[in-house]
Amino acid sequence: MIPASFEYVRANSIEEAIGALQEHGDEAKLLAGGHSLLPLMKLRLAAPEVIVDLGRVDALRGVCETDDGRLAIGAMTSHQDVIDDDLVRQHCGVLADVTAHVGDAQVRHRGTIGGALAHGDAASDLPAALLALDGSVIAQGPNGRREIPASELFVDYLTTALNDDEVVVEVRVPKLDGDWGWRYEKFSRVAQAWAIVGALGIVKRSNGSIEDARVGLTNMGTVPVRAAAVEQALNGNGTDAIADAAQQAAEGTDAPGDLNATPEFRQHLARVLTRRALEAAAG
Template identity: 60%
Template sequence: MIPAQFDYVRASSVDEAVAALAEHGDEAKVMAGGQSLIPLLRLRLSYPEVVVDVGRVAEMAGVREDGAHLVIGAMTTHHEVIHNELIRRHCGLIAEATETVADPAVRHRGTFGGALAHADPAGDLPAVALALDAEMVIAGSGGRRTVPAEEFFLDYLQTAVQPDEVLVEVRVPKLGEGWGYRYEKFHRVAQSWAIVGVAAAVRRSNGTIAEARVGLTNMGSTPVRASGVEEALNGASLERIGEAADRAAEGTSAPSDLNGKADYREHLARVLTRRAVTAAAGS
């Protein structure tokens, strides 16, 4: 399989990338690790005139602390995320979920920001970013803006990033004392997409659940927050987890495909939410 012809721009800075995007607009497509874009090009399902490669923009890679936040460069590879000490210490949910992404070859090329900007609802990381209340820093010709995860994922493969913009970095609030987490991924073979995934982060206080955040993978055209579950868990005892998890499919619009019809996915969401929250709550 051979892609159609396209021009290629390798950006060495965010400014260069933004300039190239400003010049080519809709005709251009940003490439990060290429793990989603290259298959689309090879199958001729995508016909950009220009590919703007940001994979080697140094200022877009790496992880740093910024007060109560971690700042993860969009070009940080999955492999780097999994092995990054700061992420493991402060946002372990990201590392745990990233370990389940595809296979080692993909994890060495694919990037955290690329996965979020691609916004495949079956991808693992969008639901995680949503559950963690991450903020996306987006650069365009007019400068930088920050978009909360809640407003970032707009539709199937669509985000708040405009054609002349690029996702630069992701700000994730650190999970402090008392927080536990779990990513439950349900899939049939190791390298395949999630049929359903549940990202849960839970803060316990005095034996009850003080706060819970639950994101769902592949339960709609975007990642979704299981807000009914979160509400039911707020201040709840651990015995109430099962009951709360029964609300996991509320407000979702799960797809029907080869791996399962919607009703099965709704059932899985409830079972996996119970398991994820139970594990996150450390019980």
């Protein structure tokens, strides 16, 4: 219930935060909303020696359009602010809908999009969504900024491609302009629990057929995954292809086993939920 002691650094700018990270190395942890880190610290599963609080870095909040036609969401934007943001709702409503499944109301008020992605938990909802959207994060370090595509961000269990001295400053997602539909099928034991499996289907429809299908899967491995075989089987086909295509949803996944599901049951759920998500998205 009580975190171990730590040294507290309140960053007033991104540069200050990076400086603190450089100074303390892997003894330091960034604190965004705190809804991934603080629970671990309270159970003393994490005990960083230095906490670098990003709460005062106002530059990390808010949503804008980028020159290349995407949305840039400040890493410290809370889940609730993502859900409520007009640009997000207008151009990338799927992100708002998936974010509405994160945690509960109180968690969404504090938790941030950057924090959730940097935590890199394959069982949480946003990593699979970023992956399915072909989104990316902008990381800033001592040598400036770089863009890390979602496909490269999630490396292993709770491990991302971020360096110890990098700060996620932005999340970038495409504008889904055109006839897109989506559905996130989150399957969990109770409303506030993590997904046993989550399947996000995103479909661009064109002349009665599927022009572009994306499927992101939550909690089907150590990292979030795309159901690539399903996507390939659908692109260019009609919606009647969904049921067969969804049978391939578990291909290439590495479903974990736990009290809630054996790997076999997870694979089964992935197929069923992918079918349902895609049917709803295409409908």
